[in-house]
Amino acid sequence: MALRHGHSTQRRGYALLALPLAAVLGACSSCASSVPQAAPVPSATSSNSPTNLPVQSPAAAPSSAQSKPSAATSSSTGLATKPATSASAKSTSNPAASQGSVAPLSSAASSGSASIKPLTQSGPIHSTSTTALFAAVAEGDVDSVRKALKDGAELEAKDARGNTPLMRAVLDRNHQVAKLLLADGASPNAKNKSQESPFLRASAFGLEDVLRSALAHGADVNSVDRLGSTALFVASEAGQVESVRVLLQHDIPLDKVNDLGWSALHVTISLGQGSNNSLSIARLLLAAGANPHLTDPSGSNAFELAEKRNQPQMLSALRNSSK
Template sequence: MRKAFSVIAGILLVAAVPPGLAAGPSVNESGLHAAAARNDAAAIRDLLSAGADIDARDGRGRTALLVATHGNRIDAAQALIEAGADVNARDDIHDSPYLYAGARGHLEILTMTLAHGADLKSINRFGGTALIPASERGHVETVRTLIEAGVDVDHVNDLGWTALLEAIILGDGGSRHQRIVDLLLAAKANVDLADREGVTPLQHARNRGYEAIEKRLVAAGAR
C-alpha cells in the first residue's frame, strides 16, 4: 500500500510541474527557440536579459541560432550572434549554423557567422566543408564568399568528392554551376583530382554532356 501511494504521489507531483520546468530546457530556453523560429529579435533580447541560456539545445540538439538559420530568420540570427551565440554549435546530425547557412545558401547569416568565428575546417555528417554542398546546389555567391573566406577548395568528403566534382556530378550543367566551376578554377582547384573510381572532373563533365563545363576544364589544363 505504501509503495502504491508513493507511485501515485510521484505521478501527481510530475503533473503539477508547469510545462517547461520538467526535465529538459527551461521556460526561457524553450521560448528562445520559439522566438528564433518566428524571427522575433526583441523577444530574443528580452529572454537573454532574463537569463536564458543562449546555446541551450532542443530535442534535436539544435541551438536557437541553428533554428533561426534553418528558417533563414535573419533578424533573429543577428540578435543571437551579436549576443555571443556559438556559430559552430552542432546538432545531433552535425549541422552548425555556419555549415547549414553555407549549404543552404543563406548568405546573410553565413556572412555573420564568418565574422564571428566560423570554423572553416569544420565538416558536416558527410565529411564535407560548407563549400561542397554550396557548390552542388548552385549557390554562386555563397561559393564565392566561402572561397574568399579561405575554405579549402580541394577538400575531399567521405564520398571521395571535392567541391568541383560535386558541382559537376550533382549539378545540372547550367549557368549557375558553370559560374561555380569558374570560381573554383580561379581559386586553383585541382582540375585532375579524381573520385575514388579514378574518374576525373573532365571525364564526368564529358559523360554528362556538359560541354560548357568541359571547355572550362580543358582551358584550365584538365586531362
C-alpha cells in the first residue's frame, strides 16, 4: 500500500507539472498567429497560385489603399500595385495628346498661315490663287482654272521642276486646259529645268490643236531643247505626222542639225525603221525642201542611211524627190 501510494503521488506530481507546460505552449502557439510576418516572395513557379498575404494590425503597417510601393518593389514581388503614371503612358492613353505636337503645324499650314507655310513646302511659294491654278490644272478642272485666273493667278509661275501651269497641262495632254491657258496669255516657250517647253512637248506628243494654238500665240519655231533639237526634229523623231504637217505650214528650219549632227530627215530614217509614219514624214520633209544630200556625223547622207538600214521604200521616196 505504501509503495502504491508512493507511485500515485509521483504520477500526480508529473501531472501537475504538465498542466502549466501545456498552458505555456498553447499560449505561445496562439500568440504566434497574431505576430506579423514578412510576406513571402513568390517564385516564378508559384506565380499562378494565390498568395496568402499576412494580416497586419493597424499599428503595424498602413493600409494598402494608402501605401504606394515603388516600381522596383512591385516588379520584384509580383504584387498588384498601382503603377506610377509616366509621360509615355499619358500620351499612349490619350491619342489627342500624342498628336498635339504635330497638329498645330499641319493645321496652320493647311489654313494658309504665311509664317508656317514655308516650313512645310519644298518647292516655290506661290500666292493662294496661283496654288489653286496648279491644283486645278492637275485635276483638269476647267472651271477652277478659270476661277484661279480671274483671281489673279500667275501664268508664268513655276513648280519645283520649273514647269509652268501650261507645261503641266501639256504634260498631262489636257488639250482644253492648255488652249485655255494659251488664250489667256501663257507663254508656249517657257522652259523648265530640263530645257523643255510647252511648244516642244506639244510637237513631240502630237497635240495638233494645242500646237496650232501655241503657234498662234507666239511659239518660237527656232527654239531648241537641251540637245539642240527643234520642234520639227522632235516631232519627226516621235513619228508625229500631223505635228510635222502643222509645223511645215510655218517658216521653220528644215535642215537644222542638233548637237548630235542629225537633221529631222536623218532621225526619221535612222529611228523610223521604215514604218508608215516615217515614210509619210520623210515625204512631207522632202516635199517642203529638206536636203537629202546633207550628211550626218558618220558622213552618210539620207540615201546611204536608208540603204544601210534596208529601207527600200524610203530609198524610193528619196530618189523620187530628187527627180
